[in-house]
Amino acid sequence: MKILLTNDDGIHAEGLRVLYELLKPKHSVTVVAPDRERSAVGHGITLDRPIRAEKIALNGGWEGFAVTGTPADCIKLAVVELLKTKPELVISGINPGANVGVNINYSGTVAAAREAALYGIPAIAVSVQARAPRAYLDIAGFIRLLAEDIHRIGLPSGTFLNVNFPDTPIRQIAGIRISRQGFALFSEYFEKRKDPRNRIYYWQGSDVQPISDDPDIDGDALSRNYISITPIKCDMTDYNLLNDLKSWALSMNYGNPSRSGGSS
Numbered sequence: 001m002k003i004l005l006t007n008d009d010g011i012h013a014e015g016l017r018v019l020y021e022l023l024k025p026k027h028s029v030t031v032v033a034p035d036r037e038r039s040a041v042g043h044g045i046t047l048d049r050p051i052r053a054e055k056i057a058l059n060g061g062w063e064g065f066a067v068t069g070t071p072a073d074c075i076k077l078a079v080v081e082l083l084k085t086k087p088e089l090v091i092s093g094i095n096p097g098a099n100v101g102v103n104i105n106y107s108g109t110v111a112a113a114r115e116a117a118l119y120g121i122p123a124i125a126v127s128v129q130a131r132a133p134r135a136y137l138d139i140a141g142f143i144r145l146l147a148e149d150i151h152r153i154g155l156p157s158g159t160f161l162n163v164n165f166p167d168t169p170i171r172q173i174a175g176i177r178i179s180r181q182g183f184a185l186f187s188e189y190f191e192k193r194k195d196p197r198n199r200i201y202y203w204q205g206s207d208v209q210p211i212s213d214d215p216d217i218d219g220d221a222l223s224r225n226y227i228s229i230t231p232i233k234c235d236m237t238d239y240n241l242l243n244d245l246k247s248w249a250l251s252m253n254y255g256n257p258s259r260s261g262g263s264s
Contacts, residue, residue, distance in 0.1 A: 001088050003023055007033050022144055031065065072114075094126045101183065135167050180218065
């Protein structure tokens with residue numbers, strides 16, 4: 001299988017290396033990843049400066065393209081320019097720190113998988129609930145099997161899988177939950193500070209993401225020591241409201257101040 005690996009933590013990240021080393025013996029693997037950490041950049045792309053891709057040798061003797069752009073840039077550049085043929089699967093990760101609930105909207109890890117799905121390529125975003133994960137090898141082993149299942153069974157066009165792991169050896173994990181995205185908001189805050197020149201700046205922070213009592217929601221499944229797998233669609237259309245809007249009798253007169261019949 002032709003697999004493209006990327007992430008948002010940079011090409012030197014440990015999770016990327018472990019995935020590469022486990023997949024390489026059986027598959028054709030190419031790495032195209034940011035040259036530095038690009039966490040929480042969402043689905044941003046680079047339009048106002050050149051994008052450079054340098055082929056570099058990494059520890060262990062493997063090579064990859066270090067890209068001066070975002071995770072979404074990496075997928076675009078790989079598919080359109082760097083690779084001779086389209087990959088059969090894209091894997092983004094392994095990201096330290098879970099990407100569940102509203103975080104899916106901000107995550108560069110998830111954005112790379114979404115970009116691949118926009119190109120019609122099956123994709124997996126992979127994250128682990130720890131800032132210094134211990135279980136990279138077990139996670140990579142699970143992802144290798146999941147990748148082979150996806151290659152055999154397939155995914156719907158425009159859909160990718162968002163996979164989150166507890167930082168626990170695989171034998172201690174409670175199981176697998178096929179879960180839906182949560183929408184509970186963080187308790188957010190900004191610390192107001194002053195720099196040495198007495199200018200105001202703000203430092204954004206948040207409390208721990210709230211957990212529901214519904215084990216079918218991604219964050220709750222993860223908190224219960226399950227692997228959470230959520231299918232995510234690129235098509236964000238609200239199809240229920242789509243039909244309702246047709247009954248609103250919308251008019252081009254919406255922009256006409258005289259529409260209401262009143263005067264100022």
